Amino acid sequence: MQRVxxxxxxxxxxxxxxxxxxxxxxxxxVEQGDLVHGTxxxxxxxxxxxxxxxxxxxxxxxxxxxxxxxxxxxxxFAVEPCGGVFLQLRQDDPAYRAEWLAACRRAGxxxxxxxxxxxxxxxxxxxxxxxxxxxxxxxxxxxFRLISGNVAAAEALGARTLTYRRVTGLLMDGxxxxxxxxxxxxxxxxxxxEADLVINxxxxxxGQIAAMAGIxxxxxxxxxxxxxxxxxxxxxxxxRLRPPGNGDIFVPAGSVTxxxxxxxxxxxxDNLEIPADEVASLLRLGAEMxxxxxxxxxxxxxxxxxxxxxxxxxxxxxxxxxxxxxVIDHAGAHGVEGLVSIxxxxxxxxxEMAEKTVDMAxxxxxxxxxxxxxxxPILPPPEPALVRSVxxxxxxxxxxxxxxxxxxHLTAVVRELxxxxxxxxxxxCEQVTRGEVIAVARSLGEPSLSDxxxxxRLGMGTCQGAFCGYRTALVxxxxxxxxxxxxxxxxxxxxxxRWHGVTAALPGPELPxxxxxxxxxxxxxxxxxx
Amino acid sequence: MKTQSxxxxxxxxxxxxxxxxxxxxxxxxxxxxxxxxxxxxxxSSGCIDLFGATESPWTAMTGLRKHxxxxxxxxxxxxxVSAFVAASGRMGLPYSEPADGRNQVTVTAVGNLRTTxxxxxxxxxxxxxxxxxxxxxxxxxxxxxGMKEFHPGVVAEGLKRALPGTPVTARWVPLPxxxxxxxxxxxxxxxxxxxxxxxxxxxxxxxxxxxxxxxMPAVLGLDGAEAVRxxxxxxxxxxxxxxxxxxxxxxxxxLATRLYRYVQRRGVELCMGVQAAGAAAEGGRIxxxxxxxxxxxxxxxxxAVIVATGGxxxxxxxxxxxxLCETVFDLPVEQPGGPWADADLLSxxxxxxxxxxxxxxxxxxxxGRANLYxxxxxxxxxxxxxEGCGGGVAIASGWRAGGLAGGAxx
Numbered sequence: 001m002q003r004v005x006x007x008x009x010x011x012x013x014x015x016x017x018x019x020x021x022x023x024x025x026x027x028x029x030v031e032q033g034d035l036v037h038g039t040x041x042x043x044x045x046x047x048x049x050x051x052x053x054x055x056x057x058x059x060x061x062x063x064x065x066x067x068x069x070x071x072x073x074x075x076x077f078a079v080e081p082c083g084g085v086f087l088q089l090r091q092d093d094p095a096y097r098a099e100w101l102a103a104c105r106r107a108g109x110x111x112x113x114x115x116x117x118x119x120x121x122x123x124x125x126x127x128x129x130x131x132x133x134x135x136x137x138x139x140x141x142x143x144f145r146l147i148s149g150n151v152a153a154a155e156a157l158g159a160r161t162l163t164y165r166r167v168t169g170l171l172m173d174g175x176x177x178x179x180x181x182x183x184x185x186x187x188x189x190x191x192x193x194e195a196d197l198v199i200n201x202x203x204x205x206x207g208q209i210a211a212m213a214g215i216x217x218x219x220x221x222x223x224x225x226x227x228x229x230x231x232x233x234x235x236x237x238x239x240r241l242r243p244p245g246n247g248d249i250f251v252p253a254g255s256v257t258x259x260x261x262x263x264x265x266x267x268x269x270d271n272l273e274i275p276a277d278e279v280a281s282l283l284r285l286g287a288e289m290x291x292x293x294x295x296x297x298x299x300x301x302x303x304x305x306x307x308x309x310x311x312x313x314x315x316x317x318x319x320x321x322x323x324x325x326x327v328i329d330h331a332g333a334h335g336v337e338g339l340v341s342i343x344x345x346x347x348x349x350x351x352e353m354a355e356k357t358v359d360m361a362x363x364x365x366x367x368x369x370x371x372x373x374x375x376x377p378i379l380p381p382p383e384p385a386l387v388r389s390v391x392x393x394x395x396x397x398x399x400x401x402x403x404x405x406x407x408x409h410l411t412a413v414v415r416e417l418x419x420x421x422x423x424x425x426x427x428x429c430e431q432v433t434r435g436e437v438i439a440v441a442r443s444l445g446e447p448s449l450s451d452x453x454x455x456x457r458l459g460m461g462t463c464q465g466a467f468c469g470y471r472t473a474l475v476x477x478x479x480x481x482x483x484x485x486x487x488x489x490x491x492x493x494x495x496x497x498r499w500h501g502v503t504a505a506l507p508g509p510e511l512p513x514x515x516x517x518x519x520x521x522x523x524x525x526x527x528x529x530x
Numbered sequence: 531m532k533t534q535s536x537x538x539x540x541x542x543x544x545x546x547x548x549x550x551x552x553x554x555x556x557x558x559x560x561x562x563x564x565x566x567x568x569x570x571x572x573x574s575s576g577c578i579d580l581f582g583a584t585e586s587p588w589t590a591m592t593g594l595r596k597h598x599x600x601x602x603x604x605x606x607x608x609x610x611v612s613a614f615v616a617a618s619g620r621m622g623l624p625y626s627e628p629a630d631g632r633n634q635v636t637v638t639a640v641g642n643l644r645t646t647x648x649x650x651x652x653x654x655x656x657x658x659x660x661x662x663x664x665x666x667x668x669x670x671x672x673x674x675x676g677m678k679e680f681h682p683g684v685v686a687e688g689l690k691r692a693l694p695g696t697p698v699t700a701r702w703v704p705l706p707x708x709x710x711x712x713x714x715x716x717x718x719x720x721x722x723x724x725x726x727x728x729x730x731x732x733x734x735x736x737x738x739x740x741x742x743x744x745x746m747p748a749v750l751g752l753d754g755a756e757a758v759r760x761x762x763x764x765x766x767x768x769x770x771x772x773x774x775x776x777x778x779x780x781x782x783x784x785l786a787t788r789l790y791r792y793v794q795r796r797g798v799e800l801c802m803g804v805q806a807a808g809a810a811a812e813g814g815r816i817x818x819x820x821x822x823x824x825x826x827x828x829x830x831x832x833x834a835v836i837v838a839t840g841g842x843x844x845x846x847x848x849x850x851x852x853x854l855c856e857t858v859f860d861l862p863v864e865q866p867g868g869p870w871a872d873a874d875l876l877s878x879x880x881x882x883x884x885x886x887x888x889x890x891x892x893x894x895x896x897x898g899r900a901n902l903y904x905x906x907x908x909x910x911x912x913x914x915x916x917e918g919c920g921g922g923v924a925i926a927s928g929w930r931a932g933g934l935a936g937g938a939x940x
Contacts, residue, residue, distance in 0.1 A: 424678070424712055467777070471679065473684075474678060474679070474681040475678055488684065503872075507883060526643055
């Protein structure tokens with residue numbers, strides 16, 4: 001039987017699962033949606049150097065600087081070491097520069113002054129208003145790869161994961177939490193999982209879980225809106241050298257560039273609305289750093305919700321709330337045994353958050369094994385022979401990408417690539433093959449196209465899935481992975497989800513693309529729902 | 531700079547522009563069509579929608595407000611539809627108007643039913659009304675193995691839901707040995723026009739019981755589609771109906787091919803690869819249009835100009851600084867009043883940005899323009915996808931604009 005149930009399949013929960021497994025503690029992770037369906041996939045994908053927090057939140061900055069170095073070492077399959085720049089513009093407060101440099105030095109964030117003329121040659125898109133630039137070790141991190149890597153590593157050690165299971169209540173044994181009650185989001189079946197300890201790592205939903213034990217946590221759901229641009233507007237992360245605000249981070253990722261973010265407190269972590277004024281503010285502010293951001297094609301907008309915690313006396317703006325974290329043993333704090341919550345934090349520091357949480361859990365369970373998550377790579381490097389066999393089907397560059405995307409399932413990918421038509425391209429923008437899609441789909445059972453998109457980047461390019469989603473649903477039916485009767489629903493679900501993001505970014509150069517999608521799907525589905 | 535003179539210049543070679551050119555020519559005008567590309571034909575099922583999912587489009591269109599149909603009036607729409615049907619017969623791609631004036635029902639690539647007024651020649655037409663088909667004729671869906679754009683089982687499952695009680699079967703037929711991998715629909719259609727390849731496919735086809743409705747993907751030939759369809763039907767022992775694919779759609783391309791040839795035969799000069807880049811006016815009248823061509827700029831002198839450049843997809847409209855603008859004459863564009871789009875992709879209300887366009891007087895002229903006419907998707911006030919009226923508005927407004935322009939200059 002599991003000793004621990006971990007609630008939440010985001011970065012923190014998956015990191016905790018791996019840490020528990022490495023210390024020999026049997027555990028099950030439960031997640032209400034797909035892995036990473038929450039905030040860990042709804043952010044800019046920046047592996048922070050710490051520079052952003054150096055002045056106002058030095059503790060977070062120190063944590064980021066340390067964890068950034070660790071993650072590059074243990075998760076090379078998820079990190080694109082593109083580097084980053086802090087850019088000061090003519091209109092920014094010149095005095096902030098010295099303050100920032102001193103704070104970075106104190107926090108251990110490596111900073112190096114750049115030759116602006118050379119930077120302009122390398123990054124021709126930056127504004128003529130730039131007056132100074134500093135290099136920092138920012139990177140782009142693929143939340144999905146990172147989390148599925150942690151889960152795969154934990155599963156290899158015997159841990160289990162249950163996705164699409166919503167926690168509907170906690171099993172109580174008097175004042176002790178004795179497990180969780182789950183309901184399947186797919187079949188409506190319910191089940192109970194008993195455990196010696198429940199770890200609440202539900203991110204933005206942590207408060208809702210704690211409330212099931214009658215505990216009130218002072219959390220703030222802070223919604224951030226981001227834009228996804230077609231193509232790479234920049235080859236490295238571009239930050240603005242001023243106090244953190246809206247629209248001051250560009251992160252290149254795959255074939256797109258992300259611009260983030262806004263910060264608006266919301267009542268519910270499920271509030272993923274994308275207000276037009278926030279989109280307009282991002283466009284305006286983003287263009288101050290990269291003028292092309294005003295006119296380049298925005299593929300879509302999306303929103304995620306940061307789980308921040310609010311200590312007494314913190315200021316009113318969510319920008320001022322710390323990005324640090326806190327591990328709470330509810331036995332001491334609220335008289336409820338058997339429940340530990342981890343609140344706050346950010347993806348860059350997920351590993352350290354997991355370590356501190358499992359330190360507390362291990363203490364409560366009487367386990368003395370130390371944390372080893374920083375010392376060992378999450379996954380062994382892909383076997384060269386296996387990568388070579390992938391190359392036979394898709395070429396060297398793409399083989400390396402596949403090895404990074406599917407470190408734990410590469411054997412299955414090779415098997416499906418070698419099947420007839422396995423190397424046929426289904427998504428031209430992201431070069432996703434039929435073999436990759438089928439291997440991923442088989443590993444998931446009955447996935448949605450969004451589940452496949454998160455694992456392969458299918459549909460994340462120019463057509464936003466209008467053409468490749470259609471093809472993929474038909475191919476899944478042909479391969480026997482999807483029921484032919486379900487194929488139309490699969491393509492429509494993907495388009496409905498994408499439409500939400502596309503329409504939020506209107507009106508801009510993406511408008512003809514939106515009309516094309518609408519024309520095609522109204523045609524396929526017999527018009528609107530009239 | 532080279533200068534050429536015409537009575538009427540049409541900008542845009544989509545369905546609306548070509549109908550406008552034909553109508554102006556009918557009035558005896560000298561007509562040139564200037565076009566960058568070939569319209570939205572490759573996205574089109576080739577079927578001409580008139581209005582809605584209702585049984586009679588004629589009844590439904592009478593209740594509209596601020597819609598292109600209300601400018602045109604039902605009589606003009608009827609005249610234009612008849613003109614299109616007559617022209618389609620003369621171009622060898624005969625469409626036929628339903629005798630009862632009601633919408634027909636076709637099948638989409640995911641097995642949904644879709645209404646239209648003039649099905650593309652060869653399109654699969656279904657009679658979902660049990661009274662019209664009391665015996666429930668069986669339906670057989672046949673896919674071609676190796677084509678990733680069509681799955682017969684998906685179509686069959688959709689039809690089972692849409693037509694309860696109708697026996698529907700699905701099967702795959704292999705493409706002839708040696709067929710190249712990863713064939714695109716257009717390449718496959720061309721291959722099927724080659725006698726040797728076609729004979730091999732015909733051999734692989736099953737024969738079906740008489741009275742079966744057979745559905746196949748719409749790849750049965752491009753220009754020679756009629757012959758391919760006839761051979762396939764003969765091999766099956768029952769007439770085959772085609773299901774249009776997402777894009778490129780062969781039935782749309784067939785219509786384009788025939789229309790281009792037909793307008794040229796009628797004496798219209800079809801100038802492709804010309805981007806209309808500007809115009810000169812005197813006293814509220816356009817006198818010349820400048821076109822950019824690979825051979826340099828050309829000036830076209832014209833008595834009247836018809837703008838059939840389309841909406842966002844045709845680039846008759848584009849977004850500049852979060853505002854929709856008309857691309858050739860910078861005509862005023864009616865912007866969406868509230869939210870640009872509904873949150874629901876297939877919302878019954880349609881989407882406001884699709885209704886944006888240029889408003890005109892009853893003679894299809896923007897305010898203050900004496901010899902400039904608008905037709906097709908550039909017109910404001912309709913959502914062809916929600917209303918099912920794209921083909922109808924293109925034909926009717928094009929025909930009317932061409933008639934007015936041609937009449938005015940003669």
